[in-house]
Amino acid sequence: MKKKLLNSVVAVTLVAGVLAGCSDGGSGSASNQGSATAPADQAKGANKEERTLNMMTGVVGGKTPEENTQFEKEIERLTGIKAKINKPASDYDQKLLAAIAGGEKFDLLQVSKDMMNKLIAQGVLTPLTDQVKGSKTLSDPNVLPTQEWDQLKTKDGKIYGVFTKFQGGTMPIIREDWLKKLNLQEPKTLDDYYNVMKAFTEQDPDGNGKKDTYGLSTAGLNDVQGFFAAAGLKQRYVEKDGKLDVPYSTDAAIPVYEWLNKLYKEGILDPNFATNDTGKMRNAFLADRVGIITYWDAWVGLLNNARLQQDPNTKFEAKGLPGVTDPSGKNMLRRGDPDVWVIPVNAEHPKTAFEFIEWWHTQPGITLGSLGIKDQDYTEKDGKYELTQAGKEHASDHGVPFWYNKSVQPAFPKLKGVQEAQDLVMKYATVELTPPNWADAEKIINEYSFKAILGEMPAADAVKKMREQLKAKKLID
Template sequence: MKEQKRKLLPTMVLAGVISLTAITSACGNNNNAPDNANASKEPSNTASAENTNAGSEAKDVKYDPPITVTYLRPWGPDVKFKSGEDQDNNVHTKWALDKFGIQLKNQWIAPSTNNAFETKLRLSLATNEKMPDIISYRGDFTLVRELIDSGRFVDAGELFDKYASQVWKDAMNEDPTVWYPYMEDGKRIGIPILDYAYNGDPVMWIREDWMQKLGLSAPKTLDDLEKVMDAFTNQDPDGNGKKDTYGLAIGFKNWINTWMSDAGWIFGAYGTMPNQWNKTADGKLEYGSVTEGSKKALATLQSWMSKGYLPTEAGLYDETKAAEDFTAGKAGIVVGPHWMPAWPLEDVKKNNKDAQYKAYPLPAGPDGKVGRHGTSNSNGVVLINAEMKHPEAFFAYQNYLFEQYANPQVGGEFENGLAEGYDWVTVDGQVKTDAASTGGYAPEKYTLTFDGARIPSLNMQVLSKLANGEEATTPFEKKLKMSTPQPMLEAAKIVQEQKDSVLPQMFTGAPTKTMQTSNDILGKMEKDTFSQIIYGKAPVDSFDKFVEKWKSSGGDKITQEVNEWYQSVSGGTK
């Protein structure tokens, strides 16, 4: 599946859009990794070296004399340094030098804002400038494909198999599909940067004070939900004597299936997910927007719009604007991630100090189906230069973070955080990790992979455990308990309980040949048809003509190409 200068189809970026320090700034991991390598030892400088002791060998490396590892990564405005420190000289670079004899050095520095990093990197590629040893990146997948297509980066999958520790491999194996976007002819060119699983998966948030006032029960099905929305629309739940409230806050300016205030779960109740490629029972991929389930979901949305349960401005609302109707007290329901109490739901109390909200499971459709979009286990990629002299150095560094930082043990180096005086301090004999005490420094943001190291399943599992009232025993659990409010814990538990309802985006490759020529036309056709049906300007049966035209205008060919891609990557991942 070779194509010149291919561009990767953007996937849903939910957790990349929102970063919640209170939830996701985890501490380290378990096993102590010795750093007593023989000073005279010269680690291999190629992927085919005779060193076969895999992760343990990379873990034990300490370079004497020290080596320099050059790298590039965008630096966001949220990265804060102490006076006298910067991207090349800080508490983390000093740690890497002391621990491994590795001097981390930015080849150049550019901010993540206004595409400054992307512009400079593309210029470096175009002028054939020397690439750094490592590129760590989250953002424009088109740029990732340009880097992969340049041929200047090694088969990182081979290096990973050789040098990654078992802790890191186990974390990666929680979802092997994270490799798919970075594969080329069966080779895994980029190493996915792991993130917390389910972090953007939605639950249903409902005004609990309205529920209690109107004597309503928890909605378990779409029919139940319709009764709740009807009451919120027609029974004056805010008690102001005006008909100025409605049921569900949604916005589809950016599309139906988005990271917050979306309607994808309505389609999920009919067994599909729009605007993405879903896996069928026979193991093939189909485009969710052209299925019979989408037609049924559109009929439901049309009915709800005609009854006043949805905002008339839904087509103009983006995700944030739609959620503002909930916080303003206009809407009684909004759907979004478990972390919404951190932002923006608490704003509802600015308008009404007595307002209450609560997380509920997503409702089932007529056939008992529940469906929601998923969150990828990865949020970025690491590319390793084919000319890097010591590629095992990156694995020595990252193995240690996975083993010691991702889920630290009591008494371990990172039990309280990454660096004392930065993300944790001792005040009157007590360890403090809150921003007011620490000054808001977050040294995990100085790391090559932006967050240190994350085990995808760990965060949500711990939140669910805490929601059940179980004792927090590990450093990771204790930190989450201190930083996570109860509504968030309860929502996380619901996310875990409904995890089997996830309909993940299955196509994460570069746009196929036909996509490159037809996607814009097909996308406009889809948006126009869906909007016309939802607003009642076209009958539901017009969906059938849309499907026919979609297929004949390139959709059938794209479906073939997508399935060819899927077979190539699903058969090639180890």
């Protein structure tokens, strides 16, 4: 109820700003305004508004508040746009909604597709369809592949957001070095995974002489698609014959819940899985406390890089896996909802915001979003790049670890294990279907899934109750 009230306040706040005549709708392309690095397709002189941006981002920007200020200055150096970046350290969506409800006006927001859908439903985002079609940069299939736009279009074909980066997918990530140490084969079936996880729990893979490891850790139900694939079940929603359903609430999911409950009862599954956030899960993996986690493909490389920076001689090796095969031998991974740039309807500088979005997909924008700040994160001479110590620690990720633009080549090879993990995603993963009411459904799914996994309720009963609740609240058809 509190979240619904906050969402209503957000909608009223933004719409009220429009009624007060605080902004232009942002139609048409923005211009260079003399910026040497702005996209060439900007109509000269079209942008008469002040070249200032008030932005709120989740991952784009500096790694610390101090570096975030330097990031703002780098944007101004490269584009001539004075940017103010509000980048919360945690609880991004809640703080975003609270900031807007408090009356703060933003020109540009970085949000998930899920959040974008909610804001579209509230009527508080500027449609960008015409601007995207009229932009030589964003309509170029070598910059943003044509088929990828299908992820973002509404049912009536409108575009409200533009990709911030290439979004990969999730999968089981395993300690390959532990697998080799214990002379085990990579798992393929649920039974295989059970045997490997049991060995990781009981056979002292970290070699400290203590029974202090777990076979599996997760952050709730995030990214467990690779296990439910055993029953051919897709995460979140599916749509068939115009009807919406949640596969994790069907009888076919019962054996997977029972399998997870077995892991929990035998001490193989991290007992904190239900309350873990992703940071705690990652830290357990890096600290040799767990052998398998479920997370993003990009983190295969980031995890390897983190340990390599600590110890150049480390034997640590993270590796992405394709998950469990279904009875027909097929794999099914999850490709995550993309992060997007959106422009609120009450933005005071909508043309400058769209100019920035276009610039973000050019060489200098991608360099800033990946390598970071020149002379702080990297140095460049005669086209050759070198990371500073800070740059190495930041792992070439200031919001854009990977991108679409084929004309922009990476300055450095991808981190260890990333390419192989991305290949698995492109081969086996599909995008989730996330309706605006997903948050309400997720609460019910989590409640009864956790009861089944923790053994507080038989899996069959938990699935039955889950389905009854989803139907009662009209969250499935």
